[in-house]
Amino acid sequence: MEGNSGGDGGRNDVELLCKTLQAGHKLFYFDLKENPRRRYLKISKKTSATRSTIIVPFNDISWFLDLFNYYVNSDDQDVFSKELQLDIKVFYFDVGENRRGAFISL
DSSP states (O other), X not given: OOOOSSTTTTTTOEEEEEEEEXXXXXXXXXXXXXXXXXXXXXXXXXXXXXXXXXXXXGGGHHHHHHHHHHHHHSOXXXXXXXXXXXXXXXXXXXXXXXXXXXXXXX
8 A cells, every 4th residue: 555645646755764674575664754744654564565554644653653562462262353544544463373373464
C-alpha cells in the first residue's frame, strides 16, 4: 500500500529521522517526515521483488505502537487479528503462520 503525504508528491517533505532494520531477506525503513500539512511516520518493507509502504500520522503513532506491542508481548495462543482505525485510515493486523513461523501481516 503506497501512501502519499500530500498533493505535491512529497517534494516539500523533510526527513527528520531515518532508521533501517534488516530481518532475514527483508529490509524495513522507518522514516519520520514532515511537510507543511503534517508530521508522519513512513514504514516501508522491501524484498528483492517488492516494496510496500504505510503512512502513520504522527499523532497516532502511540496507538499504532500499543497494538504492535500487544502482539510482541502476547503468547502465541492468546493473539488474534485486530484492526486499528486512525482518522480515515484503517490498519488491519492479521495473525498468520506458515512453515517458517508465526507472523503479523499489516
